[in-house]
Amino acid sequence: MATTALMISGTHCESCKALLEEVCREVPNVRSCAVDYRTGRTVVEHDGDVDWAAFERAVSELGSLYRVELPPAASGVK
Amino acid sequence: MEQTSKTYELKIHGMHCASCEILVERRFQKVSGVQRVRANYASGKAVVTAEQEPDLAALEKTIAAEGYRVSRWETAAPAVNPGREWRELGGVFLVVVALYLVLRRFEFIPASIGISEGMSYGVVFLIGLVAAVSSCIAVTGGLLLAVAAKYNEQHPHLSGAQRFRPHLFFNAGRVVSYTLLGGVVGALGSMLTFTPAMTGYLTLGVSVVMIALGLQLLKVFPWAARLQVKPPKFLAHRIHALSDSGHPAGPALLGAGTFFLPCGFTQALQLYVLSQGDWQRGALTMFIFSLGTLPALLSLGIVSSFARGGFQRYFLKFSGAVVLLLGLWNINNGLTLAGFNVQIPGFSGVEKAVATVREEWTDPNVTFNGKEQVVKMDVVSAGYRPARFTIRQNVPVRWEINGINTYGCQSVILMPKLNITKYVQQGPNVLEFTPTAAGELPFHCSMGMYRGSFTVVPNAAAPSDAPRPAPSQPAACDPTISNCLEAQRLQMEISRERGFYPNDFTVRKGVPVELEIDTKVPMGGCMSVMVIPRYKVAHRLTLGKSVVRFTPTESGVIPFTCSMGSKMGQFTVLN
Known part of the structure; x- marks a missing residue:
C-alpha cells in the first residue's frame, strides 16, 4: 500500500470533506482519502497505481468547485 | 422518466x-x-x-x-397558503393586543413597590421581578425574544438544551455586567447612561432590528427574509451581529449590553446606587436586581428553546407579532427621546382627539375664564387624557392637571419647547405658561412613552405684552452689585404646586454660586438627583433645605437636569 499527498483547492467545509472523500474512494485502487478542508491537503491511500487523470475527472464531476493539484511525481511513482 | x-x-x-x-x-x-x-x-x-x-x-x-x-x-414552507396564513396572523395579533389591554387593566406595577432610602435587598429583588414583567422589558425582552425565536427557527435540529445554552450565556452576561457596572456607578458616583437623544437613537436601532426579525418570523412577507441588518451603523446592529454568532461570547455580550438599553427601573436604581456612593452596595444592588429579572427572562428562554412541532409554529408566529408590535412601539419612544415629534396612531398612548379647530374655542377641554385659557387633563395609568388640545397664541394657559395615577413615568411631564418639567402629584396640579408662537407644542413623559400636544392657533387680537412663560425670579443677590463677590445666593423651591420654581437663573461668571434648594415634596426616581452636567455637580434632593455650590467659569447657558438628562432649568451666566 502506498500513500500520496496532494492538494485540492476550493474546499471550505465539512461537507466538502465528506463529499471528496466519498468520490475519491470510487476511483480504482484507492483505499481511502483524508481531506483537511481547511488547508486542502489530502492524503490518498492506495494499492498499486492510481490513474490520477481519472481521479481528477471524478473530482471535476462534482462541478467546478474544486481543483486537484497533483504532486509532480504523482503519476510516475508506484 | x-x-x-x-x-x-x-x-x-x-x-x-x-x-x-x-x-x-x-x-x-x-x-x-x-x-x-x-x-x-x-x-x-x-x-x-x-x-x-x-x-x-x-x-x-x-x-x-x-x-x-x-x-x-x-x-x-413560507406562506404555502396565503389566505390561511393571513387569517392565522390576524388571530395572533388579536390575541397579542387583547393580552396587552388586559395586562394594562391590571395595573401591573403595584404602587407600593418603589425605590426608597435604605431599602432591603429583598425589595430590590422584588423590583427586579416587577421590572421584568413591566413595560421596562419592552426593549430588552423584545430583543431577546426576537433573537431567540430567530435562533430557534434557524436551528430546528438542535435539541432544546442546546438552544437554551445561549440563553444561559445571555443571562450570565447580564448579571455580570449589572454587578460590575453597579459597582462602577457606586464608585464613580456618576450615572452610566447616554443622553436622552443617544438613548433615543439606540432604541431606534434596536427597534429596526426587532421589526426586521418580527417580519421574518411572521413569514408572510417573503421579501423580509432578505432583510439583513449588517452594517455596524448603530451599536444595536453590532449586538445583533453578535447574537447571530454561535460563540458563547455573542449572547453573553448581548446580555451585558442590555444594561444600556432604556429601562426606567435600571435608571432609577442607578440613581439609588449613586446616592449610596458605595461600590459594594452598588454592585450588590444591581446584582440582586438582575437576579430578580432572571425568572422572567429565563422562562422566555425555556419556552422559546423547547418549543417543538405545532406549538413551535404558533410560538414563532406569536413571537413575531409581539416583537413587531414592540418594535413599532419602541420606535415611537425612540423618536420622541431623540427629539422628533411623531405620532404613530395606536401605539403612543395618545387618545384620539379632535385637533382641527376652525371656530373659536371649539376644544371642549379648553375653556376661557376671561383671563386665561383653562386646560383640563387627567394623568392616568395609560398616560394623558385627553392628550391633544387646541389653544390660542399669546393667551396665558392655566393647565389643570388631575393626577389620578402618577405611579410611573407619566408623573413627569416634559415640554421641551418651553423648557418645562413638571412633576405631577396625585390630585390636582396646576401648570401655567403662555404660548408665544403658533404651531405644535408637544409634551411627553420622562421616558418618551406617553405623549400629548397643544396645537397653538394664531390669535388675531393678541395682547402685545403677554407674560413670559416660566417667569424667572431675580437672583436673591443681584449680580451687578459688587458685594456679591463672595457668593451669589440663589433660592429654588421644589413643590407640588409649582415644580422647580424658579427654574431660570441669571448669574455672573467667575463668582461662586450657592443655590439653596427647598425640597418640599419627596422626590423619587430620576428626579431625586439634580445634575449640572457642565460642572459635574450631582446633588441628591432630600426633603428639606440643601445647598448646591459651583462656580461658573464661562458665560452662556448652563442647563441643570435630572439624572436621566431631562432638562429642569438653566443658569444664564453673564460676563
Whole structure:
C-alpha cells in the first residue's frame, strides 16, 4: 500500500470533506482519502497505481468547485 | 422518466453551501426508488423525483452523520397558503393586543413597590421581578425574544438544551455586567447612561432590528427574509451581529449590553446606587436586581428553546407579532427621546382627539375664564387624557392637571419647547405658561412613552405684552452689585404646586454660586438627583433645605437636569 499527498483547492467545509472523500474512494485502487478542508491537503491511500487523470475527472464531476493539484511525481511513482 | 414518478419537496436542515447540495444529491441518489434529486442550499429545499413517496427516515440516514436533518417541506414552507396564513396572523395579533389591554387593566406595577432610602435587598429583588414583567422589558425582552425565536427557527435540529445554552450565556452576561457596572456607578458616583437623544437613537436601532426579525418570523412577507441588518451603523446592529454568532461570547455580550438599553427601573436604581456612593452596595444592588429579572427572562428562554412541532409554529408566529408590535412601539419612544415629534396612531398612548379647530374655542377641554385659557387633563395609568388640545397664541394657559395615577413615568411631564418639567402629584396640579408662537407644542413623559400636544392657533387680537412663560425670579443677590463677590445666593423651591420654581437663573461668571434648594415634596426616581452636567455637580434632593455650590467659569447657558438628562432649568451666566 502506498500513500500520496496532494492538494485540492476550493474546499471550505465539512461537507466538502465528506463529499471528496466519498468520490475519491470510487476511483480504482484507492483505499481511502483524508481531506483537511481547511488547508486542502489530502492524503490518498492506495494499492498499486492510481490513474490520477481519472481521479481528477471524478473530482471535476462534482462541478467546478474544486481543483486537484497533483504532486509532480504523482503519476510516475508506484 | 417514468410516467408514474412524482416529485416530492423536502426541507433539508443544515445545508449552507454548494458542496452541501452535491453531497445531499449524491447520497439521496443511492436510496432505492429515487430517480432524480435537486437540492438548493439557499432555500434549503430538495426536490426528489421518485415513483412513490420516499421514506424520510431512510433519506435522513444517508446524511445524518454530517449533521443534516430532513423534514417535509410544508412544515417549514413560507406562506404555502396565503389566505390561511393571513387569517392565522390576524388571530395572533388579536390575541397579542387583547393580552396587552388586559395586562394594562391590571395595573401591573403595584404602587407600593418603589425605590426608597435604605431599602432591603429583598425589595430590590422584588423590583427586579416587577421590572421584568413591566413595560421596562419592552426593549430588552423584545430583543431577546426576537433573537431567540430567530435562533430557534434557524436551528430546528438542535435539541432544546442546546438552544437554551445561549440563553444561559445571555443571562450570565447580564448579571455580570449589572454587578460590575453597579459597582462602577457606586464608585464613580456618576450615572452610566447616554443622553436622552443617544438613548433615543439606540432604541431606534434596536427597534429596526426587532421589526426586521418580527417580519421574518411572521413569514408572510417573503421579501423580509432578505432583510439583513449588517452594517455596524448603530451599536444595536453590532449586538445583533453578535447574537447571530454561535460563540458563547455573542449572547453573553448581548446580555451585558442590555444594561444600556432604556429601562426606567435600571435608571432609577442607578440613581439609588449613586446616592449610596458605595461600590459594594452598588454592585450588590444591581446584582440582586438582575437576579430578580432572571425568572422572567429565563422562562422566555425555556419556552422559546423547547418549543417543538405545532406549538413551535404558533410560538414563532406569536413571537413575531409581539416583537413587531414592540418594535413599532419602541420606535415611537425612540423618536420622541431623540427629539422628533411623531405620532404613530395606536401605539403612543395618545387618545384620539379632535385637533382641527376652525371656530373659536371649539376644544371642549379648553375653556376661557376671561383671563386665561383653562386646560383640563387627567394623568392616568395609560398616560394623558385627553392628550391633544387646541389653544390660542399669546393667551396665558392655566393647565389643570388631575393626577389620578402618577405611579410611573407619566408623573413627569416634559415640554421641551418651553423648557418645562413638571412633576405631577396625585390630585390636582396646576401648570401655567403662555404660548408665544403658533404651531405644535408637544409634551411627553420622562421616558418618551406617553405623549400629548397643544396645537397653538394664531390669535388675531393678541395682547402685545403677554407674560413670559416660566417667569424667572431675580437672583436673591443681584449680580451687578459688587458685594456679591463672595457668593451669589440663589433660592429654588421644589413643590407640588409649582415644580422647580424658579427654574431660570441669571448669574455672573467667575463668582461662586450657592443655590439653596427647598425640597418640599419627596422626590423619587430620576428626579431625586439634580445634575449640572457642565460642572459635574450631582446633588441628591432630600426633603428639606440643601445647598448646591459651583462656580461658573464661562458665560452662556448652563442647563441643570435630572439624572436621566431631562432638562429642569438653566443658569444664564453673564460676563
